[in-house]
Amino acid sequence: MTGIVQLRPVGPSAVLAEVGDAASALALAGWARAHDVPAVEVVPAAESVLFDGVADPAALAAQLRGWEPGEPPPPGPAVEVPVVYDGPDLDDVASRWGTDVAGVVARHSxxxxxxAFCGFAPGFAYLAGLPDALAVPRLSSPRPRVPAGAVGLAGAWCGVYPTASPGGWRLLGRTDATLWDQSRAEPALLPPGTRVRFVPQ
Known part of the structure; x- marks a missing residue:
């Protein structure tokens, strides 16, 4: 099957498509939604896409043969997230990037x-786009409590903590944006495919 490493059954009505990386997973998920594949839910992850509520796995497999890797996903909605850049790891990231705090703010924003996908906690989106050259390692020892709204980096991923929790990401700042609200039609502020800009405050 072109572009898909393997399809695996998951329980009686779900299929997992393994694709190899987050960009391909997001592209496949976008393509699948645009082509109305026979699944109730389409959920991208780091290297796979879960198709849940699949009544006919053979029909799903046949339709997925039409996907070609490298096809960009359709552009998602754009969201601006206001950020106060006062995180405890700003100086550390500045040192790793060979710049000062103002340089970190400029490059990040x-x-x-x-x-790319959501996980870890409801509303936590793994945001792709930071150049690999700016990737930073996780903390060697996670913090016991990271406040809700904290904006951080781990590897080349960026993310915003929707609720207070332990965490090992390097923190650049904070936002008052509500990442998860079950009273909204779409509870997650940043569902997969959303284009995100951080706006310094």
Whole structure:
């Protein structure tokens, strides 16, 4: 099957498509939604896409043969997230990037990120777009409590903590944006495919 490493059954009515990386997973998920594949839910992850509520796995497999890797996903909605850049790891990231705090703010906020997938906690989006050259390692020892709204980096991923929790990402700042609200039609502020800009405050 072109572009898909393997299809695996998951329980009686779900199929997992393994694709190899987050960009391919997001592209496949977008393509699948645009082509009305026979699944109730389409959920991208880091290296796969879960198709849930599949009544006919053979029909799904046949339709997925039409997907070609490298096809960009359709552009998602754009969201601006206001950020106060006062995080405890700013100086550390500045040192790793060979710049000062103002340089970190400029580089971080000039990128248009894309929510590749959600996980870890409801509303937590793994945001792709930071150049690999700016990747930073996780903390060697996670913090016991990271406040809700904290904006952080881990590897080349960016993310915003929707609720207070332990965490090992390097923190650049904070936002008052509500990442998860079950009273909204779409509870997650940054569902997969969303284009995200951070706006310094």
């Amino acid at each position: 000039e990128v248009e990120y894309v929510a």
